[in-house]
Amino acid sequence: MTTEPMPTDRASTQIHNIGYRHYDGPRLGRAYARRSLFSQSLRGAYGLGRSAKSKVLPMLLFVVMCVPALIMVAVAVATKAKDLPLDYTRYAIVLQAVIGLYVASQAPQAVSRDLRFKSIPLYFSRPIERVDYVVAKFAAMASALFILTAAPLIVLYVGSLLAKLDFTEQTKGFAQGLVSVVLLSLLFAGIGLVVSAVTPRRGFGIAAVIAVLTISYGAVSTVQAIADTQDNGSAVTWLGLFSPITLIDGVQTAFLGATSAFPGAEGPSAGQGVIYLLVVLGLIAGSYGLLMRRYRKVGL
């Protein structure tokens, strides 16, 4: 073996030059990859950039979410009402089934398919870290939910201004509604993603998310109704801690001037509201933590 390398020029040593060249353009880096993942996930949540069939369900749910707002506005304008028939903060509570179906159908598609087709390792071969993936998916899902829940509020607000309702009152209600919707989006996105990141099966993810959202609400409201007939007001309030939508209801009753949808319309007081808020924030942080843990070693 010769230790001394032969002084050769590269062209002559190459057996076959097919003209590969180095990429020496600008590297867009981690932030760009994170942004791309975010926008791709957000578009995907409404079926944009996917097949026509997968656009149907999210768009349909979006329309279903907005139509009642349009009807209410039309009624308010036509009858010259003094007030909107439904509070801004109450809207999402009333239409929670639609929101639940949306989370259930879109959260699994955001994460389950990456797991099932093993495209996670491909993501991580890019210059993004685990935290980027989790943050991008979480933010995209929360933004998609925010669009879904804030759009009808905007319709209501614009409509109430057109109907010449009281400006300051409506603006205040609208702002309170937006805050509650932000909390709701973060909470539901967190829960939906954590549940659906557990399974690579899309169908099973849907059922699991719905089970967590609807069954917990069904169970809580059933027991609340019974506690209410027993005039056990404190039990009604504490039971509200056990399902996502009643949590949001409790927070906005305590801090955002909403009337509670609990049986007996007895929401939590400000002190209990702090606990509600802490539980909500804890759940959001917890679901972020769980997602980070879930992706510590996945498909690698």
Next chain:
Amino acid sequence: MYDPTVARLTYRALLGRRRALILFALPVLLVVIAALVRGLTGADDQTASDVLGGFALATMVPLIGVIAGTGAIGPEIDDGSVVYLLSKPIKRPTIIFTKLIVAVAVTMVFSAVPTLIAGLILNGNGQQIAVAYTIAALVASIAYAAIFLLLGTVTRHAVVFGLVYALVWEALFGSLVAGARTLSVQQWSLAVAHKVSGGDLVTSDVGLPLATVFLVAVTVLATWYAGQKLRTLKLAGEE
């Protein structure tokens, strides 16, 4: 009409791994709620009827039906492994019938048994309420499993459509529009339960003869059509 191997595979697909978790969690939740309510109110026939009717029959049974019914065939079609089953010399209707039997059995076990236990906890089967709702759950299991099995063969979004039917149609429209109640598995099964209990606490908007006809017709038609559908099944790629 019944193939033990297909049945065994379906059982393992349904009860293996994490899917079983939901199937176990829901009944446990029902029993916990029953215990909680009993603790809050004591034994009360009306309350027992409310909990069993409102939570067990209206929410839990359809949801377990969706999971078991679509889960019996949906994932196989979804990941394409159903071709290995279809390429065997077994009649397609036999496959569907076997899967239906498994789905019905799973739904019955996971919905009727906890309903009975919850009923016994709530009021110790006073006025036959526990037994009546258990029978309603048993009857509903058959129809739900057949409907959702059909959905599993028809569409890739079977779970979503199943949930829309179970939660939006039966729960929401059923309580708002009286006509929707005539076309609801829940009401049909309640009609049967009403006949069994003979009391006034378990009532239905549908008469027993009509309910029986609907139940049988829906189950048979759904099973037959699912068999036909499986004969001409096209495997689509992931969108």
